[in-house]
Amino acid sequence: MRKLIVLMALAIILIFTCGMSKPEPLKLSIGEQLLTDFPPVIVNNTTLIPIRTASYLGYNVTWNSENETVTIKKAGTTDIIQLTVGSKTAYKNKSAIELTVAPQVYANSTYVPLRFISEAFGSTVVWDSKNNGVAVFNPYPEATIMAKSSDLATSRRGVVGLPRVSFQKALEQPEGMTYTYIFPENESSSFYFLKGGSVYYYEVKGEYAQLVWEANTKIDKENNNDIDTFSKYIGGAFDPQVGVQPTISQRLIFFHDNIFVNGTGKFGLIDQNGKEIISHEVRAQQLSEIIVPVPEEEK
Structure with a gap:
């Protein structure tokens, strides 16, 4: 009887051991x-x-x-x-x-x-x-202070200057001389960063911004994921992609940096259909002259 109990206990341990997955490396x-x-x-x-x-x-x-x-x-x-x-x-x-x-x-x-x-x-x-x-x-104290500002434009300028952290294997970094930052309307706690045909989505975690999702855009393909504003705005497929794509259905605010090419910037509003309905162009020498208050943004 005792031998049977021991064998049964060993069998139970074996079942649970086989069912356990290998711990994920730190x-x-x-x-x-x-x-x-x-x-x-x-x-x-x-x-x-x-x-x-x-x-x-x-x-x-x-x-x-x-x-x-x-x-x-x-x-x-x-x-x-x-x-x-x-x-x-x-x-x-x-x-x-x-x-x-x-x-x-x-x-x-x-x-x-x-x-x-x-x-x-x-x-x-x-x-x-x-x-x-x-x-x-390495923390950036000035950017951290700005990111906590009650002024939305100041907070956004601070957020894009925070250190960036990633826990996922990055796709190949593209080359590009122009950049676009996109925020959900009235928010600064998350943002998209577009560069050279690739897109990165970050969420702010106090002193740093963490990469949640990244993808390459394929404009020549049909986009089957048009349920969110950003997908409609891009108008193409995301392939390949790493992480979980956010689903944001509200309006978006964009800031386009074209300083390196011709010394200009552009900012405005993207509606829920993914269309730029408001656009302001400015002469600029630095990003802070582009990430400014958007008059048409709903308060």
């Missing part, structure tokens, strides 16, 4: 660059990265195999940090700092605490549970 986003070759690991709620990955953060990394010490510098600064495998005491400019988790060797690579080295050089680290990832970026 993602690391360096701005809009997603690093997948050497994923981070989490030890006691602390994210560790291999020292070879630290170079992608713009750091100069030196490894001393004799005393297992990592020395990290950042170009343009005089700051130096040192960490030793197995020691929770790190040093920044010779001042001792206690770590939560010591650097360690994992899978034949030396791993160091991501948050410590990033924040030591002024970068910001954020955890994104939805994407099972961690992002590192």
Whole structure:
């Protein structure tokens, strides 16, 4: 009887084990660059990265195999940090700092605490549970302050200047000398960015804007997804695309930057049928002269 119970328990465990999916690897986003070759690991709620990955953060990394010490510098600064495998005491400019988790060797690579080295050089680290990832970026305080402004035009100017973060594999970046920013009417918390036949959709997450969806546009194909205003405006198919396309049925506000070509800009209103019904052209030398209040935008 006991043997039968043991066999049944083992069978149940086997069924549940086979049904479990392999945990998704932790993602690391360096701005809009997603690093997948050497994923981070989490030890006691602390994210560790291999020292070879630290170079992608713009750091100069030196490894001393004799005393297992990592020395990290950042170009343009005089700051130096040192960490030793197995020691929770790190040093920044010779001042001792206690770590939560010591650097360690994992899978034949030396791993160091991501948050410590990033924040030591002024970068910001954020955890994104939805994407099972961690992002590192350099904050832009002026853009952050502008993005929180109660003035819509000021907020939009701040939003487009925020650092951009991506947790998805990017499509090939196109070339282009003109750009278009498109916001839902009366909003600044999300925006489309059009460049060279490609489109990117971002959502604002405090100090940064996160890429949610990107696609290449194929104007020569029939567009089967015309349920939202933006699809109607583009008038073509999206192929290929990465992420989830937003469905926005309200009117849109556009700001077109053509400064590099002929020193002009254009802004206006796109109706729910995807038509530009209002358009203002301006002479401009910078984007802030294009992203301005739109008189016809409903308040």
